[in-house]
Each structure stands twice: as structure tokens, then as C-alpha cells.
Amino acid sequence: MRIYFTFEPRPDLCESLLAEFPQVHFVFERRLSHEELTQADVLVTYGEDVTEEALQYAPNLKWIFVASAGIEKLPAQAIMERSIIVSNVRGIHKTPMAESVLAHILALKRAIPWIYEQQQKSEWSKKAKQSELYGSTALILGPGAIGSEIGRLLQAFGVKTIGCNRSGQTAPYMDSMTNFxxxxxVLPQADIVIAVLPKTAETTHLLTEVHFRAMKNSAIFMNFGRGNLVEEHVLLHAMKAQEIGYAVLDVFEQEPLTADNPLWSLPNVIISPHISSHSSRYVERSLAIFKPNLAKWLRGEGDLENLLDLSRGY
Structure with missing residues (x-):
């Protein structure tokens, strides 16, 4: 059994794998090598380096473990034709992403950016425009593992949570549910609209001009899922026309965002360069899912955690 990592975990994490699975030959590199692929039975990757061409060099490959939640860059058709199993680390992002979302909300509500600006100017002023999070309503698009954790934290602040998914079926830490x-x-009820949806055909350009016009002109719109949710020109119009109060964006249609993109200069837009899930514990949490799955795999069991249906995109 040969397992090929196209990234290199911390030395202590590598040592833990070697100690727990002495029967497995592990290869740790910082790139995808066609030579190593020829011998790999299992591939562990962040998912952005696997191409249809690369798969041609991997005749023995049976399982791809993606140390990420997003799988949209995988060559899905080629993988399905080979019947290669794919699983990911769905759920590990919930803590850092929920904390990132809450940090941005509290910063805006309590005028933290303004306070920092006053300090830089050595100016004593009490003219901050502050409001409370308590008693507000949040609409969460995609109340899965991440969305539910956001809901849990928001409810602790006295926020009413409305979940929205394709089915409208109940989700944890949502006071009520709706569907797409x-x-x-329901948009007119929301003070905060938080999107943590995956990239699928159904979520592509799900939000339109109609949706932004339906939001409160004081609403905070946050996209921490995927940039395909709304066309950039639609978002630009909504912000320039001040149809909503703020947009906090961690994802974009085209990444990285070019230096001349007009989103940078809009005063009611906050740009986060797709880092809301970053954490010093990211790989540690990924391996906490991979290792039990590997133990199952070695025993010949097929019920791996976070198995994906590539035909559906998640």
C-alpha cells in the first residue's frame, strides 16, 4: 500500500502517521509528481493539482482524499469513469470559519475599523456608529456543518437564525427554515445574510438583482462559500446603489482578485482573500479524519467518512 501526499504535513504529524500505520509506505512531497503517481494507491491532496492528464499516470489509484471541502477543480468525469473513491474533510472548517464570520460581524456592529482609524490619527472621538448584534436576525444560506456552527454562535448572542437550503429541511441551530x-x-427579515454554500450548478448565480433589492438597505451580506453564488456585476451594482449596508467577501468569481478590481475601492465592501478557513490546526484536523478512514480502508471497509458524489458536486 503506497500513499502519496502532494503536500508535506508538520514533522510530528508525519511521524504520527508512520507510527500508526507501519504497514503503509507514505510519500510526502510539496508537489504532484507523475513519477510518484504511477505507484500510488491512495492520493492525499488539497484538490487543486489533480488533472485529467495526471490521472493517466496513476493506474493503481483507488482513493483520493481531498484535504479541503471544495472539489470543483477535480476532473470529476475522469474520476467517475475510473470508479475512484473520493472523500474530503467536510466539517473541519467550521471552527475557524465561524470565528471569522463572527469577527467581521462584531467588527462592523461595534465600529472596530473606525476605532482603529481614530487611533492611527491620534484622535479622541466618541462619534462611532455602533449597534448591537443582540436581537437581530441572520439568514444562513447553507446550514451544514459550517452554517450550523455559525448559527450556534449567533444564537448565543441572542440572534434569531433562519436557515436556507435546497430542501428546506431542518438543520441544527436554526430557529426556522426555508428553501431556495x-x-x-425571507430576505426582508434579515439583518445579516451569510452564504456558506458549495459550488454546484444549483448555487451558480443563485443570488440575482431581485434578491439584493429584497434585502434591507442596512443588511450585511457575507459570502464565505464560493464566488459563483452571485455575478460580480450584480454585486457591484448593489453596493454602488447602496441597496445594502455592507458586503464582506471571502470568495470571488475570479481569484485572486486583480488589483484594478473596483471592489477594492468601495467603502462598503470588505475584502478577505479567501482565508476565512485558515488555521494553524488545519492539517491536524484533516488527518484526524484521514486516519480513521485509512484504518477502515485497510480493513476493507467501504463506509468512509465524507464520501462524495461527484455527479452532484458534493
């Missing part, structure tokens, strides 16, 4: 087709009906 009823979205315009």
Missing part, C-alpha cells in the same frame, strides 16, 4: 425558491420572501 422562497428566498425572496
Amino acid at each position: 425558491t422562497q428566498l425572496t420572501d
Whole structure:
């Protein structure tokens, strides 16, 4: 059994793998090598380096473990044709991403950026425009592992949570639920709209001009899922027309965001360069999912955690 990592975990994490699975030959590199692929039974990757061409060099490959939640860059059709199993680390992002979302919300509500600006100017002023998070309503698009953790934290602050998914079926830490087709009906209730949806055909350009017009003009819109959710020109118009109060964006249609993109200069837009899930414990949490799955795999069991259906995109 040969397992090929296209990234290199910390030395202590590598040592832990070697100690727990002495029967496995591990290869740790910082790139994808066609030569190593020819011998790999299992591939562990962040998912952005696997191409259809690369798969041609991997005749023995049976399982791809993606140390990320997003799988949209994988060559899905080629993988399905080979019947290669794919699993990911869905759920490990919930702590850092929920903390990132909450940090941005509290910063805006309590005027933290303004306070920092006053300090830089050595100016004593009490003219901050501050409001409370308590008693507000948050609409969470995609109340899965990440969205539910955001809901849990928001409820602790006295926020009413409304979850929205394709089915409208109940989700943890949501006071009520709706579905995509009823979205315009609930948007006027929301003080904060938080999107943590995956990239699928159904979520592509899900939000349109109609949805932004339905939001409160004081609403905070946050996209921490995928940039395909809304066309950039739609978002630009909404912000320039001040149809909503703020947009906090961690993801974009085209990444990285070019230096001349007009989003940078809008005063009611906050740019985060797709880092909301970053954490010093990221790889540690990824391996906490990989190792039990590997133990199952070695025993010949097929019920791995976070198995993906590439035909559906998640």
C-alpha cells in the first residue's frame, strides 16, 4: 500500500502517521509528481493539482482524499469513469470559519475599523456608529456543518437564525427554515445574510438583482462559500446603489482578485482573500479524519467518512 501526499504535513504529524500505520509506505512531497503517481494507491491532496492528464499516470489509484471541502477543480468525469473513491474533510472548517464570520460581524456592529482609524490619527472621538448584534436576525444560506456552527454562535448572542437550503429541511441551530425558491420572501427579515454554500450548478448565480433589492438597505451580506453564488456585476451594482449596508467577501468569481478590481475601492465592501478557513490546526484536523478512514480502508471497509458524489458536486 503506497500513499502519496502532494503536500508535506508538520514533522510530528508525519511521524504520527508512520507510527500508526507501519504497514503503509507514505510519500510526502510539496508537489504532484507523475513519477510518484504511477505507484500510488491512495492520493492525499488539497484538490487543486489533480488533472485529467495526471490521472493517466496513476493506474493503481483507488482513493483520493481531498484535504479541503471544495472539489470543483477535480476532473470529476475522469474520476467517475475510473470508479475512484473520493472523500474530503467536510466539517473541519467550521471552527475557524465561524470565528471569522463572527469577527467581521462584531467588527462592523461595534465600529472596530473606525476605532482603529481614530487611533492611527491620534484622535479622541466618541462619534462611532455602533449597534448591537443582540436581537437581530441572520439568514444562513447553507446550514451544514459550517452554517450550523455559525448559527450556534449567533444564537448565543441572542440572534434569531433562519436557515436556507435546497430542501428546506431542518438543520441544527436554526430557529426556522426555508428553501431556495422562497428566498425572496425571507430576505426582508434579515439583518445579516451569510452564504456558506458549495459550488454546484444549483448555487451558480443563485443570488440575482431581485434578491439584493429584497434585502434591507442596512443588511450585511457575507459570502464565505464560493464566488459563483452571485455575478460580480450584480454585486457591484448593489453596493454602488447602496441597496445594502455592507458586503464582506471571502470568495470571488475570479481569484485572486486583480488589483484594478473596483471592489477594492468601495467603502462598503470588505475584502478577505479567501482565508476565512485558515488555521494553524488545519492539517491536524484533516488527518484526524484521514486516519480513521485509512484504518477502515485497510480493513476493507467501504463506509468512509465524507464520501462524495461527484455527479452532484458534493
